[in-house]
Amino acid sequence: MSAPDAWRLLRQATQARVGLGRAGDALPTAEILRLDAAHALARDAVHSPLDVDTLAAHLQEASGLDVVRVASEAADRAEYLQRPDLGRRLAEDTELDAGPDGWDLAVVVADGLSARAVQSHAAGLLAALLPRLAGWAVAPPVVATQARVALGDDVGARLGAAMVLVLVGERPGMSAPDSLGAYLTWGPRAGLVDSERNCVSNIRPPHGLSYDHAAEVLAALLTESRRRGLSGVELKDTGAALG
Amino acid sequence: MSWTATVGGHSYRFGGLRDLLAKASPPRSGDVLAGCAASSAAERVAARTALADLPLTHFLDEPVVDPDTDDVTRLILDTHDAEAFAPVRSLTVGGLRDRLLAWDTDAATLSALAPGLTPEMVAAVAKLCRVADLVGIAAKTRVVxxxxxxxxxxxxxxxxxxxxxxxxxxxxxxxxxxxxxxxxxxxxxxxxxxxxxxxxxxxxxxxxxxxxxxxxxxxxxxxxxxxxxxxxxxxxxxxxxxxxxxxxxxxxxxxxxxxxxxxxxxxxxxxxxxxxxxxxxxxxxxxxxxxxxxxxxxxxxxxxxxxxxxxxxxxxxxxxxxxxxxxxxxxxxxxxxxxxxxxxxxxxxxxxxxxxxxxxxxxxxxxxxxxxxxxxxxxxxxxxxxxxxxxxxxxxxxxxxxxxxxxxxxxxxxxxxxxxxxxxxxxxxxxxxxxxxxxxxxxxxxxxxxxxxxxxxxxxxxxxx
Missing domain, CATH: 3.20.20.70 (Aldolase class I)
Incomplete structure (x- = not known):
């Protein structure tokens, strides 16, 4: 086996950056630039603001529902990154009214740590999911900025929803700057802990989960959650949904 | 116990060793999130000033986490080696920094001293050290x-x-x-x-x-x-x-x-x-x-x-x-x-x-x-x-x-x-x-x-x- 063949085999075996070559005791210029580019995309994903108008239009198209906009208590990105507690609370002047009959499901689209993920994938996922929830009373989707997953608890409670689904931009990695996560929580209220949620992560076609695959898993989880009146570790443990 | 120190004509008070250590910490987001950080640069310097004058023996008398509910505190107190502590027993936190930097404090001295130091003493002296001190003192230690x-x-x-x-x-x-x-x-x-x-x-x-x-x-x-x-x-x-x-x-x-x-x-x-x-x-x-x-x-x-x-x-x-x-x-x-x-x-x-x-x-x-x-x-x-x-x-x-x-x-x-x-x-x-x-x-x-x-x-x- 020649040297190039050996490196090719190693590279095929992993996404890890093996066999990058050397410039003395450092990496070659081309590899440094590749690493810089990957870091730049991840940084931009964290810091680029969500284009709320465009997202709202896409969500409206995908759901046929009006879209509501809210913000967390974190004033800007710097505060959001340093104060996760503020990103979990709705801004003081937020007005959200419960529907007359309550809702089966509230959907919150939160920028999280990657606005790019939300911008790219939230509407597509919703368009794949809603037809699988025939007969459900789904509240108008809520777009939340400077928001973390737990902000959905407050939104769901104020809307009077039985459960909440939060679509959120996940922490970007060097190889995945646009990964969307979906967290479902039964009985949203303040003070829930993460073990009371279920999560489907890495929704980012074509590299990660497709919209249809993620929607299939989520619809099964949501249905089972509603049937049993719970979410979290116990729901996951049944194994019925995630197969 | 509480301490006060004055910086820029303003007197700052610190209630307890836990508070003093927290306020003396260099700025970091986690301490702000926890709600224990100094509220201004002047308060931080005041805390470091008070901390520098604190006798090391005080650390043995006032735990920052309650030993009744915390086995790490009990471990720290139970394993403290009074004999190893003896050479620095009379020092303050500021005095310990100076001692650690001294020419004749070498690898052997530092190894012998280690069992006599508690984590809180070491954390305190770190808060008084500049980056160069953190480098220079650590470079003299030897843990093999x-x-x-x-x-x-x-x-x-x-x-x-x-x-x-x-x-x-x-x-x-x-x-x-x-x-x-x-x-x-x-x-x-x-x-x-x-x-x-x-x-x-x-x-x-x-x-x-x-x-x-x-x-x-x-x-x-x-x-x-x-x-x-x-x-x-x-x-x-x-x-x-x-x-x-x-x-x-x-x-x-x-x-x-x-x-x-x-x-x-x-x-x-x-x-x-x-x-x-x-x-x-x-x-x-x-x-x-x-x-x-x-x-x-x-x-x-x-x-x-x-x-x-x-x-x-x-x-x-x-x-x-x-x-x-x-x-x-x-x-x-x-x-x-x-x-x-x-x-x-x-x-x-x-x-x-x-x-x-x-x-x-x-x-x-x-x-x-x-x-x-x-x-x-x-x-x-x-x-x-x-x-x-x-x-x-x-x-x-x-x-x-x-x-x-x-x-x-x-x-x-x-x-x-x-x-x-x-x-x-x-x-x-x-x-x-x-x-x-x-x-x-x-x-x-x-x-x-x-x-x-x-x-x-x-x-x-x-x-x-």
Whole structure:
């Protein structure tokens, strides 16, 4: 086996950056630039603001529902990154009214740590999911900025929803700057802990989960959650949904 | 007890040792989040001024975390060595800094002193040190440990080779292992963070590294960083376990959050010691820590309020040293910007952690790392690496290209360490250095030549089949 063949085999075996070559005791210029580019995309994903108008239009198209906009208590990105507690609370002047009959499901689209993920994938996922929830009373989707997953608890409670689904931009990695996560929580209220949620992560076609695959898993989880009146570790443990 | 100090004509009052330590901490996001940070730069200096005058003996009288509810505090108080403490007993915190910097305070003095220092004393003196002090004092300490290699000798910088893979795929892990070995990495440990805690997977990874080690006849120790209870079960099954790993923190509540007790650590250590797999030593424990871990578990509460994250981190080293570890490292930039916001905070924290660990007699390494949502980049990591290597850091962690594709964060690349070893004249662990030379991976100038995978035929010849 020649040297190039050996490196090719190693590279095929992993996404890890093996066999990058050397410039003395450092990496070659081309590899440094590749690493810089990957870091730049991840940084931009964290810091680029969500284009709320465009997202709202896409969500409206995908759901046929009006879209509501809210913000967390974190004033800007710097505060959001340093104060996760503020990103979990709705801004003081937020007005959200419960529907007359309550809702089966509230959907919150939160920028999280990657606005790019939300911008790219939230509407597509919703368009794949809603037809699988025939007969459900789904509240108008809520777009939340400077928001973390737990902000959905407050939104769901104020809307009077039985459960909440939060679509959120996940922490970007060097190889995945646009990964969307979906967290479902039964009985949203303040003070829930993460073990009371279920999560489907890495929704980012074509590299990660497709919209249809993620929607299939989520619809099964949501249905089972509603049937049993719970979410979290116990729901996951049944194994019925995630197969 | 309370203290006051005046800065700029304003008098500041500090209620209790916990409050004084927190307010004296250099600025960091985690202490603001916890609600214990100084509210202004002047208040911070006032706290440092009051802290500098505090007698060291006071630390033995006023715990920052209640011993009635916290076994880490009890461990600290029960194991304090009054005889070792005697030479500094009459000093203040400021006086201790001056003593540590003195010319005649050498490696032997510092080793003898270590059992007499509590984590809170060491955390306090770190708060009075500039970066140059953290480097200069740590560079004088010597903590040497051994298993199949010797770690911590002067003039050496070892590495943990971290060949992680998102699905624990054996061929993928082998690829990163080969890449690392070809760069002369792995003399501290070959350590995998598994994607799953499934015992069968963990055992398969342990056997993969152990088999590779024997095929290439390399003096390395292996570790799969799974929970200590999983390791205990695998020990009972006869899996090839060199090192017992566990994440630990500075309060009983935080350790409970990790699902671990001090008794479990003792039990696992005894079981691993009994295997006697070491050659040059038989230190079998490997711990990871990091500022902010207690806060993230809501387990940072002390006497009268929150304890600052740097003091809690130093307390984690008291847990480590009770189990005579081979390796300890802080995962300094991994936890995120809500604890360490930017490159400046990560740099300072990495140097504090190394300093505190070494003063307490712990074989301290650092995972020089950051996440993409922190205000940091590869330049900050270069600065931290060069500074730590100058400070005599025992080991650092390396992944291919510095990009960990399993944990989605950036650590050092193998080449980063080759570069700093050349610049500072540092060498790998001696046993590993001899092995590198024997397989052509070290030239006469102490450099690692760029070889292809064919240089390790015992590992790569089967890959193409």
């Amino acid at each position: 440990t051994g298993f199949r290699t010797t770690v911590g000798l002067p003039g050496r910088l070892a590495t943990r080779l971290q060949p992680n893979h998102p699905t624990d795929d054996p061929v993928g892990i082998t690829a990163s292992l080969v890449d690392g070995l070809l760069h002369g990495s792995g003399d501290a440990v070959v350590g995998i963070n598994p994607a799953t805690d499934r015992p069968a997977t963990v055992r398969a990874l342990l056997e993969l590294i152990d088999d590779a080690r024997q095929r290439i006849d390399a003096p390395v120790q292996s570790c799969v960083l799974t929970h200590v209870t999983t390791t205990l079960d695998l020990l009972a099954e006869g899996a090839p376990i060199d090192l017992v790993f566990q994440s630990v923190a500075g309060t009983q509540a935080a350790n409970r959050g990790f699902g671990v007790t001090l008794d479990q650590l003792s039990e696992a250590r005894e079981a691993a010691l009994a295997l006697e797999r070491g050659i040059v030593g038989n230190q079998v424990m490997y711990f990871e820590t990091g500022q902010g871990s207690a806060l993230s578990a809501d387990a940072h509460h002390g006497v009268g309020g929150p304890v600052d994250q740097q003091t809690l981190e130093a307390r984690a080293y008291a847990v480590c040293r009770a189990f005579d570890p081979l390796l300890v490292n802080t995962v300094v930039g991994f936890i995120g910007p809500e604890y360490l916001y930017d490159g400046k905070q990560i740099l300072r924290a990495g140097l504090e952690d190394h300093f505190c660990g070494k003063l307490l007699g712990v074989p301290m390494g650092v995972d020089v790392c950051y996440t993409n949502h922190a205000e940091a980049d590869a330049d900050d990591m270069d600065t931290l690496l060069v500074t730590l290597a100058t400070a005599g850091c025992s080991f650092v962690i390396c992944v291919p290209g510095g990009d960990d594709v399993m944990l989605a964060y950036q650590s050092l690349s193998f080449t980063d360490v080759l570069g700093v070893r050349q610049v500072l004249g540092l060498r790998p662990a001696p046993e590993f250095e001899s092995w590198l030379a024997s397989v052509g991976l070290l030239d006469d100038a102490g450099r690692v030549p760029p070889l292809d995978p064919g240089a390790l035929p015992a590992l790569t010849s089967g890959l193409g089949r």
